[in-house]
Amino acid sequence: MEKKDNTFKIGDLVMVSPDLTLLNDWIVGKVIKIRNNPFVGIEIAIEDDKGRIFFGEKNYFKLQKENDLCTR
Template sequence: METGQRVKVSPELTGLGEWVEGLVIKIRKNPFLGIEIAIKDSLGRIFFGEEKYFKPL
């Protein structure tokens, strides 16, 4: 994944009832979790977490 890419984030991470689409705004290497991704959706909400919760579109 790369910054600017459209992805979906799992409801397990968001706590919402469905997958949320958004744009990747930041990718970083977390020494404890591995790769951590942050996205921003169309409503301006920001979600971030481990790479395993994100799927590219």
């Protein structure tokens, strides 16, 4: 099984799971902070285009790819 590289860096555009945001859909935001939390591991903080900030374990985030854009 191939392991995906989930390396994030400040400034990356990422998608955030509704499991973290409690919204209906995945949202896109820019990574503003990355830290190593001794209790949960890597923790990512993002800010979306509305100025909202979400943070949590890295497994709630995925790098945004062009084909991930919603075209509703």
